[in-house]
Amino acid sequence: MTNKITFIGAGNMATAIIGGLIDSGAAPTDLTATAPSSSELAPVKERLGINIHTDNNVAVSHADVVVLAVKPQIMRVVCEELRETIQQQRPLVISIAAGLDAATIDQWLGGNNALVRCMPNTPSLVGYGASGLFANSAVSDTQRDIATQLMNAVGIVEWVEEESLLDAVTAVSGSAPAYFFLMFEAMEEAAVTLGLPAETARRLAIQTALGAATMAQKSDKDPATLKQNVMSPGGTTERAIHHLEEAQLRTTIADAMEACAKRAQEMARELSSH
Numbered sequence: 591m592t593n594k595i596t597f598i599g600a601g602n603m604a605t606a607i608i609g610g611l612i613d614s615g616a617a618p619t620d621l622t623a624t625a626p627s628s629s630e631l632a633p634v635k636e637r638l639g640i641n642i643h644t645d646n647n648v649a650v651s652h653a654d655v656v657v658l659a660v661k662p663q664i665m666r667v668v669c670e671e672l673r674e675t676i677q678q679q680r681p682l683v684i685s686i687a688a689g690l691d692a693a694t695i696d697q698w699l700g701g702n703n704a705l706v707r708c709m710p711n712t713p714s715l716v717g718y719g720a721s722g723l724f725a726n727s728a729v730s731d732t733q734r735d736i737a738t739q740l741m742n743a744v745g746i747v748e749w750v751e752e753e754s755l756l757d758a759v760t761a762v763s764g765s766a767p768a769y770f771f772l773m774f775e776a777m778e779e780a781a782v783t784l785g786l787p788a789e790t791a792r793r794l795a796i797q798t799a800l801g802a803a804t805m806a807q808k809s810d811k812d813p814a815t816l817k818q819n820v821m822s823p824g825g826t827t828e829r830a831i832h833h834l835e836e837a838q839l840r841t842t843i844a845d846a847m848e849a850c851a852k853r854a855q856e857m858a859r860e861l862s863s864h
C-alpha cells in the first residue's frame with residue numbers, strides 16, 4: 591500500500607492496526623500516529639518505527655487516508671479542530687469509533703467527505719481481527735478497496751450496505767472478544783473446582799477454543815454438525831450440552847447481543863446531541 595496513512599490517536603486499536611499493517615508489508619515511513627503527549631508517542635515510535643506527531647493538523651496535511659481512532663467522547667472536538675485541513679486535503683476518512691454515525695462525523699468535519707465507518711476488534715493486534723465496514727455515498731470504489739486492504743492487514747473484512755447493521759457487527763465481533771474471555775474465565779474456575787491447577791486449566795481451555803474455532807473455519811460442516819460429532823449418544827458431552835440448553839444459554843447470548851446493539855444506538859444518540 592503506497593498511501594500515506596495518519597492515525598488520529600495511538601491507543602489500543604490504532605497501534606493494533608498499525609502493527610498489522612507493518613507485519614503485512616506497509617512501510618513504517620508511510621504511517622503516522624498522533625496523540626496529545628510525546629511521552630505516549632515515543633514508545634510507539636520506538637516499537638513500530640512510524641512517524642509521530644502531537645499536532646493532528648500537521649499529521650493530516652499530507653495524508654491520503656485518515657483513521658480516526660480516538661474515544662467517541664472526544665471525537666467532536668478532534669474533528670472540529672481538523673475541519674479546515676480535512677476540507678483542503680480531502681483524504682479518505684475512516685472512523686473506528688463505536689456508536690458515532692457517519693453523517694455526524696462528516697458534519698463535524700465540514701461535510702462532503704468520503705467516510706468509511708469501521709467496527710474492528712482487539713484481536714486485530716494478533717492478525718485475527720474481524721471488522722465490519724460501511725461506506726457513505728462519497729466513497730469511491732478505489733477508496734473502498736483501500737479501506738478493505740487496510741483492515742485486511744489485521745484480519746477479515748465484511749462490508750455492510752446499511753449503516754445500522756454496524757450495531758449488529760459490534761454485537762457479534764467488536765465487543766465479542768470479551769464474551770469469549772468471560773467463557774475462558776468461567777471454564778478455568780470450573781476446572782479448578784474439578785481439581786486441575788489454574789494454569790493447566792487455562793491452557794487447555796484456550797487451546798480448545800482455538801482448536802474449535804480453527805475447525806469451524808476450515809470445515810465444510812456447520813457448527814451444529816461439528817457439535818453433534820463431539821456428542822456421543824449417552825456420553826459426557828451430551829450431558830454438558832443438555833445442561834447448557836436447559837440453562838437457556840442461547841437466550842442469554844441473544845439477550846446480551848441485543849443489549850450490546852441497543853447500547854451502540856444509545857451512544858449514537860447521546861454523542862451526536864452534544
Ligand SMILES: NC(=O)C1=CN([C@@H]2O[C@H](COP(=O)(O)OP(=O)(O)OC[C@H]3O[C@@H](n4cnc5c(N)ncnc54)[C@H](O)[C@@H]3O)[C@@H](O)[C@H]2O)C=CC1
Pocket residue numbers: 598599600601602603604624625626627630646659660661662664668686687688709710711712764
Ligand atoms: N478497544 C476496543 O476493543 C475497540 C475500540 N473501538 C474504538 O476505537 C477507538 C479507540 O479506542 P481505544 O484504542 O481502545 O482507545 P485508547 O484510549 O487506547 O486510545 C485513544 C488514543 O487517543 C489519543 N488521544 C486522546 N486525545 C487525542 C487528541 N486530541 N488527538 C489525538 N489523539 C488523542 C490517546 O492519547 C490514545 O492514544 C474508540 O473510538 C473505540 O470506540 C472500536 C472497536 C473495538
Ligand SMILES: O=C(O)[C@@H]1CCC=N1
Pocket residue numbers: 688760764765
Ligand atoms: O465497549 C466498547 O464500547 C468498545 C466498542 C467495541 C468494543 N469496545
